Amino acid sequence: MGAISESPLPFIFQDRIIDTAAFTQQLINGVSLGCLYGLIAIGYTMVYGILRLINFAHGDVMMVGCYFAFYGMLLFTLPWWASFLVAILLTALLGVLIDRGAYRPVRNAPRISALITAIGVSFLLENLGLVLFGGRPKAFYRPEIFSGIHTFGEVRVLDLHVWTALLTLLIFTFIYQIIYKTRIGRAMRCIAHDMETTRLMGVDLNRIIAFTFAIGSAAAAAGGIMWAMRYPQINPLMGILPGLKAFVAAVLGGIGNVSGAMLGGLLLGLIEILLVAARPDLAGYRDALAFGILILILLFRPTGLMGERLPE
């Protein structure tokens, strides 16, 4: 960096009093960002829980989901809700296809092969996106219903904040119910515990894994669409940073644990926002902070806040 060679921009400290209104506003900002991280982190954590695979393409799947929604509205002139639904379904399908085409062939290979494949898929999606959608950012439409703003004194709440929180809760509960209350969820947990034995018990592994990818990708698409409405600008590389942050959130909460991912997301969102609130002069280092947290967690509590001890 270094401004005009030798004189770096001096940090300015002002004795600011953080009043209640400003603090509440920052809390709302943080929870809203945290919900988005959490939604994306759920997909990471589900796939990891079952396959012990860090699906680095997850953020890019989210990006493709946003483009599906974008083109659904633009080219097929679908109403926004239909377009979002179709986008979520198509993204679920994309998740299944990625698993079928890229991960299933290396299912029995060493874990590192699958990891490298995931990075490959990530690059593939990003560059395919650049070719198909172009490198310039596109404006994402925010439907009227999400656009309202409520003012409570100095504090402002967007309808989108409320919707994000509600939908996050809904999707989280739905996935939680699937995993802990259904037969297919039981099969998923069995695979996570011991893949070989589950196979011997006559469970169709590939079907269950495909289902996991479908659910994880659908959650990514839902998170992505909400992300795109919140920050209404989509480009083919938009998935990278949210993807990495969601990964940090998943590890923070305990990777493999769906509630942990949600908690990790919320915490990460709050920590990031509150750091900037407390020290605006350090705001440029918030990504560094997020990845610093990742390093600390991996050093001192690799299983995360809610993680169970790994079987090995």
Added chain:
Amino acid sequence: MKAKKVVTAFVILSFLAVLTVVLCCSKSSDTVKIGVFLPMTGGVASYGQMEWAGIMTANEIKPTVLGKKVELILVDEKSDKIEAANAVSRLIKKEKVVAIIGTATSGNTMAGASIAEEAKVPIISPTATDPRVTQNRKYIFRVCFIDPFQGSVAAKYAFENLKARRAALLIDQAQDYCVDLANFFKQDFVRMGGSIVSSTFCQSGDQDFTAQLSAIKASKPDILYLPNYYTEDALVCKQAAELGLKFPILSADGAQAPELISIGGTSVEGFIFTGHFAKEGATTALAKQYIQSYESKNKTDASGFDALGADAYFVLVDAIERAKSTEGPKIREALASTKDFAGVSGVLNIGEDGNAKKGMVMLHVKEGKFRYLTTINP
């Protein structure tokens, strides 16, 4: 069996080798190769795509130099410093270009500058405004004004026209351009008697600015100076409107991309910035010819970045013409003595320091369009 394979491979390789030689020799004799490196993808892809469209229009208007056809070779620098350095090195070593146009941003131009400097191949940048780009370098030029001028015009406008006394800054600290420009603004604004009530930072690619904006709101400024690129600018304005920030936002040449308006929507109404070119303020004959040709081809209004892309091309071709040579040192001498060149964005002079002396325009957003306010001469 093995021997047969080796022979086949050898035959194919030699065939390819001959083909390459034939292809490149048949081309290089009757064209002048000019390299172009621009961000065609990534965070500031709009700059690259606009400048490239401008360069191509300029190439149509003036397709030859020294009686030969100009061959443009484009390499994408992907809005990335390392890719920018690689692009310059590829253009010089592999494509053997005689001179290079590029790139849109200051940091990335600097990333490629030392390679060109060493190879004695001139680079002319359309829009790298940071003063350090050309400092202590002989082969680096630009056709745009530099940031001390831009910062002081913005500070003066804020202080005198908008009567602002308390300014807040939100700076993209990953970009040399933004950090330096903020500093120039600050120096002048403070010297005039204003104060900076909050300095906050972000990083290129950030999408959430609510925390910074809430902090800025708490510091009660009269104006926000936002010397960043258009994607961040648009999202900042959007979130500022949502958080109920009422003061004006002032920005710089990096804001002039159509995405600012398509993404920012109604939240960028009243957004003011210093820029390179507005077609309503165009005066030269070349500008009129350019605007007509650009707009009929691209179906969009000519604006700052494409016009400067075109100017970089026109100035370079003019220099090659005057140098009567395609040797780097001779083109360099000709570039450094560009006098009263009537380009698209106005009349400009380039001196030994590599910088262009020229005017600046103020623009604002009104009814969803960039509108020309005034021209300021140095």
